[in-house]
Amino acid sequence: MFKVLVSDPISDFGLQQLTRAEDVEVAKITGLSEEELISIIRPYDALLVRSQTKVTRRIMKAGVHLKVIGRAGVGVDNIDLDAATSRGIIVVNAPDGNTVTTCEHTFAMMMALARHIPQAHAKTVAGLWDRKSFLGVELRNKILGVLGLGRIGIEVAKRAAAFGMTVIGCDPFLSEERANKLGIKLATVDEIIQTADFMTVHTPLTNETHHMIAGPQFDVMKRGMRIINCARGGIIDEASLIEALDEGIVAGAAFDVFECEPPAPDHPFLRHPKMIVTPHLGASTLEAQENVALDVSEQVIRILRNEPFKNAVTISVRNKSMS
Ligand SMILES: NC(=O)c1ccc[n+]([C@@H]2O[C@H](COP(=O)([O-])OP(=O)(O)OC[C@H]3O[C@@H](n4cnc5c(N)ncnc54)[C@H](O)[C@@H]3O)[C@@H](O)[C@H]2O)c1
Numbered sequence: 001m002f003k004v005l006v007s008d009p010i011s012d013f014g015l016q017q018l019t020r021a022e023d024v025e026v027a028k029i030t031g032l033s034e035e036e037l038i039s040i041i042r043p044y045d046a047l048l049v050r051s052q053t054k055v056t057r058r059i060m061k062a063g064v065h066l067k068v069i070g071r072a073g074v075g076v077d078n079i080d081l082d083a084a085t086s087r088g089i090i091v092v093n094a095p096d097g098n099t100v101t102t103c104e105h106t107f108a109m110m111m112a113l114a115r116h117i118p119q120a121h122a123k124t125v126a127g128l129w130d131r132k133s134f135l136g137v138e139l140r141n142k143i144l145g146v147l148g149l150g151r152i153g154i155e156v157a158k159r160a161a162a163f164g165m166t167v168i169g170c171d172p173f174l175s176e177e178r179a180n181k182l183g184i185k186l187a188t189v190d191e192i193i194q195t196a197d198f199m200t201v202h203t204p205l206t207n208e209t210h211h212m213i214a215g216p217q218f219d220v221m222k223r224g225m226r227i228i229n230c231a232r233g234g235i236i237d238e239a240s241l242i243e244a245l246d247e248g249i250v251a252g253a254a255f256d257v258f259e260c261e262p263p264a265p266d267h268p269f270l271r272h273p274k275m276i277v278t279p280h281l282g283a284s285t286l287e288a289q290e291n292v293a294l295d296v297s298e299q300v301i302r303i304l305r306n307e308p309f310k311n312a313v314t315i316s317v318r319n320k321s322m323s
């Protein structure tokens with residue numbers, strides 16, 4: 001019998017393949033601290049997480065039977081991949097299931113920014129009928145800069161075209177030919193910063209993308225730009241952004257993700273009148289959560305049964321001396 005621990009809220013519908021399997025026993029225990037997880041992980045063959053559980057080297061060391069860690073979503077930055085590789089633990093993710101959902105959240109944020117929707121809502125429900133403070137802008141004829149043209153970035157670009165926006169973007173892995181077919185003009189980060197009216201980031205957080213947009217980029221930024229981050233906190237330097245908002249360089253910003261989650265109660269993003277924030281909800285739709293749970297459950301069960309699988313983020317020969 002394979003033992004699977006689900007340590008984050010993952011769709012029960014999506015987990016059915018595991019819960020109904022005769023050779024699998026599933027325990028769903030969420031909200032555990034690192035120490036609590038270390039104390040219970042030993043018997044489990046598989047661990048399933050979303051983004052809340054930080055799967056550290058210490059947890060993997062305690063999980064001596066762990067063969068696979070499944071991430072119900074895209075980003076695996078909450079999993080110590082080096083530790084997993086060195087222990088021969090396979091990490092799989094579910095990269096496709098939340099693409100459209102996160103793209104739609106990005107658009108919701110872009111439109112909310114363009115029309116000050118959260119700020120206007122707050123005033124209206126407070127009893128104020130303020131029709132003067134919220135003059136917005138159209139998306140039509142605006143330039144959208146997309147940093148990172150992978151699954152989500154491309155979906156955003158397609159929808160932006162339908163809104164009459166001109167899309168420019170950068171991605172080291174997107175060929176000019178494919179960009180042309182998608183109606184995207186490839187540009188450098190500097191060109192995007194200097195010309196875009198709206199800018200949205202869709203890269204992973206890596207050493208290269210950490211603070212990709214920071215002080216020097218804000219110095220040359222097109223005045224009045226609006227910025228969206230539904231990818232990862234830390235790609236845009238938070239302190240520099242606050243300064244740029246105060247100086248009027250940036251007209252508004254909408255962030256779903258933070259350098260530290262959840263942010264401290266006194267985080268400046270939470271009080272800034274030009275900021276719109278959501279608590280890492282990019283992937284939070286019924287559809288996406290079912291998709292990613294179905295996908296990752298299937299890969300996990302295949303790995304446990306030694307069957308072919310896809311979506312491996314790490315894979316290595318298990319070092320028997322560590323088990
Ligand atoms: N807010 C949420 O809930 C949520 C939901 C899903 C995904 N995400 C995040 O969104 C991001 C994008 O997801 P995706 O599924 O599109 O991933 P993806 O891997 O399909 O696309 C990422 C793209 O970024 C590009 N890239 C990497 N470094 C770059 C750089 N320095 N400059 C420009 N481009 C660069 C890659 O080449 C790739 O094409 C990830 O960080 C993911 O974790 C967040």
Ligand SMILES: O=C(O)CC[C@@H](O)C(=O)O
Pocket residue numbers: 050051072073074075076098280282283284
């Ligand atoms: O699990 C979530 O809700 C967040 C998922 C998202 O950050 C991802 O990278 O897929």
